[in-house]
Amino acid sequence: MLSELLGGAPVRAALVIHDPPAGTGSSPGPERDRVRFQFNPDRVQVGKQARWDRSRAPSSGEAARAQFVGAQPRTMTLEVFLDATGSRQSVQDRVEKLLDCCAPTARSTAAKPASAPWVRLEWGHARTTGFLALVTQVDAVYTRFGLDGTPLRAVCTVSLEEVGGSVPRQNPTSGADGPVDTHLVVAGDSLAGLAWHAYGDPARWREIARANDVDDPARVPAGTVLVLPVLQERATEGGAG
Known part of the structure; x- marks a missing residue:
């Protein structure tokens, strides 16, 4: 009854495991x-760090101005509760998968x-937790x-780290290598x-x-993970036109 009042049964989370790229x-x-999670997580911790360099401190003793060095990949920690009740797979088999x-x-x-599988937390429309990770x-x-x-x-505590780090969306034409982000369709x-x-x-x-x-761009099924690539500068395209 409560699930009907809230708009139906909750969407079940799952950790999707992909082969690594060739x-x-x-x-x-x-x-x-x-x-597949029998019970959705009560808490998911997501973190990200930036690296700053303050090594060039002035002799006056004042704090040096921080210089940005780079961004660290996102991290995520979550708990997965596994129980043999009502499941065709044993608890041990699912732990072995992890x-x-x-x-x-x-x-x-x-x-x-050699590369380990890439994984992604799939949980309805959640996007900040849906990045590809190791x-x-x-x-x-x-x-x-x-x-x-x-x-x-x-109870399994699973720690994840973003595959390639994230590149700021505000500078999509920087010419850097790697994906800007991923998107769950x-x-x-x-x-x-x-x-x-x-x-x-x-x-x-x-x-x-x-x-x-x-x-066929009109036929990208829901659940597909798309890579949003970094785009190269278009200066040459503009000059050619």
């Missing part, structure tokens, strides 16, 4: 698995460079066991709309389509 690509590989995210995949190890640490605490010692319940999204929000120019939807190998 070589040095910036787009994730296909989805290989996902860990632990495996800390090691390179067999395919990437053979092809070089799993840096998993701590599993088993809290209930069967008579034969089989773990029946666990939801119903009603369009490439032109994403280009407008990311670059201030809806005509640049073609760059988004090219970066994600999208053949």
Whole structure:
């Protein structure tokens, strides 16, 4: 009854696990698995740090003016509650899925460079937590066991770090390498709309389509993760025209 009053059942969160990109690509590989949450997290901690240099302190003893060095990748920590009740997968199998995210995949190890899976927290329309990341640490605490010692319940603390850091959207034509950001497609999204929000120019939807190998911009299904690339300067384009 309460869920009906609030507009329906809650959207369940999941940790989506992707193959890493081939070589040095910036787009994730296909989805290989996902860990569905039986209960949504009560708290998700997201952080980001900037590096500042104050080493050039004046001899007068006054504090040196801080000089920006660079931005650190976003980090996220969340708890995943796992229980054997009502699930086809054992608690141990799901914990192993999380632990495996800390090691390179067999395919990437053979092809070089070795890379662990890329993951993404999928939770409805949440965007600040939906970035592509690497799993840096998993701590599993088993809290209930069967008579034969089989773990029946666990609480896993999962730490994530953004794959490539974030590049400020305010300078989309800086010519830097790597993705500006990633975007989880939801119903009603369009490439032109994403280009407008990311670059201030809806005509640049073609760059988004090219970066994600999208053949038909009208058919990008909800749930797709799009890379929003850094765009090169258009000075040469303007001169050619």
